[in-house]
Amino acid sequence: MTAQADDELWSAIGDPSRRRVLDLLVSNGEISASWLAGRVPFSRQAVSKHLVVLEQAGLVSRRKQGREVLYRVEAARLDQATQAMADVAAQWDRRLAAIKRLAEAAHAEANKKP
Amino acid sequence: MPGLAIEREVVIEAPQEVVWRIITEPDQMSLWFADRVDLVVEPGAHGYMSFGDQGGPVVVEAVDPPARFSFRWNHPRGEDPVAGNSMLVEFNLTPEGQERTRLRVSESGHELRDWPHAEKQRYADEHQEGWAEFLDRLASVLAERQPG
Numbered sequence: 001m002t003a004q005a006d007d008e009l010w011s012a013i014g015d016p017s018r019r020r021v022l023d024l025l026v027s028n029g030e031i032s033a034s035w036l037a038g039r040v041p042f043s044r045q046a047v048s049k050h051l052v053v054l055e056q057a058g059l060v061s062r063r064k065q066g067r068e069v070l071y072r073v074e075a076a077r078l079d080q081a082t083q084a085m086a087d088v089a090a091q092w093d094r095r096l097a098a099i100k101r102l103a104e105a106a107h108a109e110a111n112k113k114p
Numbered sequence: 115m116p117g118l119a120i121e122r123e124v125v126i127e128a129p130q131e132v133v134w135r136i137i138t139e140p141d142q143m144s145l146w147f148a149d150r151v152d153l154v155v156e157p158g159a160h161g162y163m164s165f166g167d168q169g170g171p172v173v174v175e176a177v178d179p180p181a182r183f184s185f186r187w188n189h190p191r192g193e194d195p196v197a198g199n200s201m202l203v204e205f206n207l208t209p210e211g212q213e214r215t216r217l218r219v220s221e222s223g224h225e226l227r228d229w230p231h232a233e234k235q236r237y238a239d240e241h242q243e244g245w246a247e248f249l250d251r252l253a254s255v256l257a258e259r260q261p262g
Contacts, residue, residue, distance in 0.1 A: 085120070092122040096124040
């Protein structure tokens with residue numbers, strides 16, 4: 001079915017707060033959770049929770065540097081996400097085109113009858 | 115709606131009732147949608163759609179002929195599909211004269227899952243752009259940052 005395989009991606013990107021976190025990661029490169037928490041209007045715990053979801057979806061990875069954990073965006077996975085969304089849109093375009101064909105044919109057929 | 119929603123539309127040279135039939139009659143649905151559609155188009159009805167050897171349950175949400183039809187799908191097995199665990203597909207039909215219909219479809223879901231209302235609202239207000247614009251922008255920023 002459409003989005004089942006990309007369930008985690010949809011879920012991860014569907015949330016505006018997580019998009020905000022992703023946004024900051026993309027524009028700032030490698031950053032820590034506490035740096036992020038200073039720039040968003042939600043709690044440090046919320047930031048951590050978002051990062052976990054993003055990491056599970058493969059959109060973000062982390063590494064330890066000294067006592068800090070740094071996060072960054074996984075560009076390839078983000079590309080994949082973009083593609084997955086585009087695929088769903090294309091699928092609906094195909095279905096709408098089929099509905100149009102069927103409805104117009106049915107209407108033409110009905111018009112032919114006296 | 116801010117957040118995750120795909121919206122598409124098409125203009126069809128046929129009256130609204132004809133388009134409605136194509137969209138909601140299971141034998142017609144199997145021509146444009148799933149290979150097999152097992153569904154009674156009534157609010158709350160549970161059905162099943164098959165796509166080749168795959169398939170999944172569907173639950174009808176709104177049936178308002180000939181203007182609106184919606185259902186939820188892609189929810190976890192064994193759970194009731196509600197906002198937060200499934201995708202909502204909505205069809206809206208608007209007549210444009212006697213023989214022309216504008217058909218709009220949106221698929222949305224999963225957004226704002228498990229988050230307190232105040233936070234959702236603040237973010238919805240602050241962050242109006244949809245996922246599509248967001249992804250486009252992120253992708254272009256990434257492309258600039260990572261040559262090759």
